[in-house]
Amino acid sequence: MKRLISTLMIFAFALALFGECALVFEKYTTDTRIKPITREMIAAQIRIEEKLSEQTTVNTGEPHKSTPSRQDNGAWMLTLVNDKNPLPDAYKPILKSLSNGLQFDRRAIEQLNSMLSDARAQGLSPVVCSA
Structure with a gap:
C-alpha cells in the first residue's frame, strides 16, 4: 500500500x-508584446531612413569648407577640436614637463597634478602614458 x-x-x-x-x-x-519582423516592416524602415537622409543632407557639389566657430571668450578649455574644427596651423601650445618627462599644456598642469595626487591618496596608481 x-x-x-x-x-x-x-x-x-x-x-x-x-x-x-x-x-x-x-x-x-x-x-503578444513581441511582433515578428516582416519584410514590409523592414521596407518601411528603409523608406523612413532614406527620407530622413534626403531631408538632412544637402549636396552642393562642393567640398565642405570648415568655418571657424571659436569664440575667444577666455574659456580655452571649451574649444572644440576635431576633423571639422581643426586647430589653426600656427597654434603652438605652451608646454611644461611632468615628473615622468612627458609634456602637458602649461595652463592645466596644476589641475592634472592635483588629480593624480588625489587618485594616489585614494590608493590608486594613475599612469600618464600620453600627453
Whole structure:
C-alpha cells in the first residue's frame, strides 16, 4: 500500500511539474508584446531612413569648407577640436614637463597634478602614458 501511495505521489508530482512547464512555455510562445519582423516592416524602415537622409543632407557639389566657430571668450578649455574644427596651423601650445618627462599644456598642469595626487591618496596608481 505504501508503495502504491509513493508511486502515485511521484506520478502526481511529475504531472504537476510537466503541466507547469507547459504553462510557462505557452506564456513565452504566445506573448503578444513581441511582433515578428516582416519584410514590409523592414521596407518601411528603409523608406523612413532614406527620407530622413534626403531631408538632412544637402549636396552642393562642393567640398565642405570648415568655418571657424571659436569664440575667444577666455574659456580655452571649451574649444572644440576635431576633423571639422581643426586647430589653426600656427597654434603652438605652451608646454611644461611632468615628473615622468612627458609634456602637458602649461595652463592645466596644476589641475592634472592635483588629480593624480588625489587618485594616489585614494590608493590608486594613475599612469600618464600620453600627453
